[in-house]
Amino acid sequence: MIKTSLKPCAAALALSLPALAVQAQSSVQLYGMIDIGLGSFQRPEEQVVGGGIINDWKRTAKLDRNNEQTSYWGLRGKEVLSEDLSAVFLLESFFRPDTGELGRFNSDQMFTREAYAGLASKQFGELRLGRHTTHLFTTSFLYNPFGSGFGWSPTIRHIFSGNEGKVRGDSGWSNSIHYLSPKIAGFNLSVMAAAGEKDTGNGGLGVVEAQSFMLSYNAGAFSTTLTMQDVKVGAASTQGRSQVTGMLAASYDFGLLKLSAQYTEIADKPTGFEDRIVQVGVAVPLGRGKVLASYGQDDTDSTDDTTLKTLSLGYNLPLSKRTDITVVAMRETQEEGVALAPNANSLRNYGRFISGNSYGFGLRHRF
Template identity: 45%
Template sequence: MKYFPIKGLALVAMLAWGTASQAQSSVQVYGLIDVALAYDKQPGKSAVTGVENGKMTTSYFGLKGSEDLGGGLATVFALESYFRADTGSNGRFDGDGFWTRSSYVGLQGRFGSVRLGRNSVPLFTSTLLFNPFGDSFGYSPSIRHYFASGTVTGDSGWSDSIAYISPNFSGLTVNLIAAAGEGNGGPNVGGSLLYAKGPLGLTAVYQRVRKGAAIADTTTWQLGSSYDFDVVKVFAQYGQVKNVSAQPDIEYKLTDLGVAVPLGGGKVLAAYGLLDPVLGAKRETLSLGYDYNLSKRTDVYLVLMRDELDALSAGKSLAVGIRHRF
């Protein structure tokens, strides 16, 4: 098990400061820590109680920056690493790479942004934007059904990839990504249209995963929407995933609905997700929580979840946690 020492983080910060001073670049160290006291019973398994990392957001730290090249052109880069704050170990799990959240360098200008390295996929970004629990692998039915239930393959970020983000055209952006196969199948391709203006948000996403001999080939499409009525923000998603490596093909239909209601300095969050395969066990997940802001950078939360998978005992989870952004 590997650990990232405090001295190491201090050295990264000092190097970043030195680089910013010499090259007159903008460099920032940032991150998020999320730890909770949790009761967790997955469907068909025994309950576990303890201190857990990343129930609402996976803890991470990062280093990003830019250099003005003149004429409206800039170099951009990011290095971002997941870690488990409950144990001090790096990565989301044992064997996870160090910079697996993001590690890219690219150019940005009036044409948009082009990034080379490891980039987040548009499907993951759209999934987290259009559900009230965001990128919570612990309690977002949508995130759990797409990325933690054996449906979508290829992870939430792709290595050996090139990503393009267009300029904002009156609220509309185009996001494209391709990951080179490099002799290991592939390539992977994906893209999205994302619209956000005023109270309305819309998205349409497609991706195809073929990279990796041990990874199933899948195709996924998703539609998402949100509307903020001030007194309540509503979310809806519908998508389909097809595993073309299975014989015969396995298809999944995914429906997710949610609301976020401002209340007393925080928000009441509720979401329901249905994962309905053409063949196999149906999964229904219901989450309810309250997220209270102690400041602009710190919030505390209480979340309950019921997770039902056909033919197994129901999953039941509860967490009381704190998040801090720096």
């Protein structure tokens, strides 16, 4: 009787094994990161304007967010379709932890960090369709000691941040196709294209067409990446405008310290404006944490030539695998050079300097 009663159980178990196998090959994960802190800031975002001229940067003390990294939460999933092919998806949303609001700003959409579905093959690489972080932004944060922080990283501040930002098309492209190659002899190639789909409003950030590539080489302690992007702008005020940006970056980990460097050129058409941006950085292990230092300089050639210099010094201390704190001091100096006189074709030299010092403490937690 015992043997007879076990037969239905064995049959039910046998029938359930295929379903269990399928479940074991599929996964969905909830994750994210919160960055928030305190600081006293004096920087180009806090302008003092008089007579149509920026005279100074006002000092602001506040509970601030996203100085080390922009807070976000996300869902990612994977389903194994065969031995070499998987279906993947990813949805990531920015948020503001100091107010609890979604997005980086009020008009930001829900999943603007990333939103895609795709197919991944170990042999042939990965194809993704949706919204993707640009190659330029990825290269910018991988090769500087302050990462993707809009508050402290000279590279991010000079290329993407606020009033200083020169690059068009945001740090992510909507309606884009993204291909990532498998690693071959240390090399990885990634290409991306965004059609824009005639979205010239705020949601499309005026981008009507964009293409980019990222070629990386990694061999032990050495890493280097070349990135280029071409963005055409379609906003009513800038019809026919286009912009080409290139960045060459490299790093070497000596063990006692890690050096990084970046060189970026931005060419705007038909305005003829150009930017040349450099960054050198170092991360030195000290105690349980690291001393971080980064210097960046942005030289702008336009009708009002300027040079912006940023020096950031900090210490990052991990409290656990998921939580760390950082203290940072930053000095920025902006020099206004030669500019066109308002009522003549001649040039005049303003020779004005504006400087500001910022200090802050940040807490970052990953989940």
